[in-house]
Amino acid sequence: MTTEERVREAAVRLFAERGFHGTGIRDLAQAAGLSSATLYHYMGTKEDLLVGIMRTSLTELITAAEAIAGSTPDETDRLVSLVEMHVRAHAGKPRETAVVDGEMRALTGERRAEVVALRDRYEQIWQDAIADGVNAGKLHVAEPSVARLALLEMCSGVSRWYSPDGPLGLRDLTIQYGAMALGMLGAAR
């Protein structure tokens, strides 16, 4: 593993545990096994580090979601696949996703606009999937936007409590979330 990767890994862990503003440069350096001065040999500003983490995580989510959307004709299957992918990502990389979901406000200006645009692009895929399901008569929701927000909050919340060392396996988790998603979206049983 390169030093740069070690820095990013430390940043992900600390940002997730203490928050962006709660993490100091010296904390990052110590966690990465470097001096605070050396740290700057491998990164730009602290904010650059945060943007990089968010960009990587969101890009992966978008890529996976677009692949599902483009290869799953059945509207119900598409939604379930999106839920399973999202939950798997949030359970498998809880720290990365928690940072993406929780530290957006630490960004300002263009950086923030860029990351928000990525997030909006990802959520649009979900919005379309729900709308398609409703139009096909397979889902029944009062308001697609509200359903999208509720569904995404439910699935993203996994990163706030799931532990891979706990009794619940990743497979079980995704299956249960798929079932709950279909239920809350009024899918035919």
Add this chain to the structure above:
Amino acid sequence: MTTEERVREAAVRLFAERGFHGTGIRDLAQAAGLSSATLYHYMGTKEDLLVGIMRTSLTELITAAEAIAGSTPDETDRLVSLVEMHVRAHAGKPRETAVVDGEMRALTGERRAEVVALRDRYEQIWQDAIADGVNAGKLHVAEPSVARLALLEMCSGVSRWYSPDGPLGLRDLTIQYGAMALGMLGAAR
């Protein structure tokens, strides 16, 4: 409105917008219309302020939840009432609840333990409500704990996006969330 209330109001707004560590004493003072020195005439430490906000908000939630649990014999009605109350609270006081949900990590030691205990007590009411519904054969979930976490994350997420000035009214919102909650918990239709 007393000065103390104005301080707390400013703190709630800033903590919600920028986070606890992202809010400085001078920011708080300016928002409350005081000097940073005068601020300390009306509060203890910055952490005291945060604990006070969390304690108030969580206590109100617990009181409301216990009232519902003690006065709603039907298991399905009980769950729907809890959802409606929770959503109403998160939509009506999005900043307070966002601080409770998102700044727990800023606390340490006993203060943290106290607030976590309050949160656990609140979540236990939900856990019991779900378990009762399952035992009565009115709800059907694979794992009550997972359902509780998913449901609470979904409902709490409201504070992260709802705006009282938007097109969606509070009544519509709670009704939709009640329906989605019943769906994801496998309630008989």
Add this chain to the structure above:
DNA sequence: CCCCTTCGATCGATCGATCGATCGGGCCCC
């Protein structure tokens, strides 16, 4: 009615500590 005491409220100035970030120079391997 006036003076004197008391007290809550307020603030400018400042504390030591830590913040994010930078610099010059040393080390080591090719």
Add this chain to the structure above:
DNA sequence: GGGGCCCGATCGATCGATCGATCGAAGGGG
């Protein structure tokens, strides 16, 4: 001996918190 890699020392700024001093209103004894 030149170039990546690394760090001790330090920068100006800001952090949370405290200090002594001042203000005006309230209260009471003569």
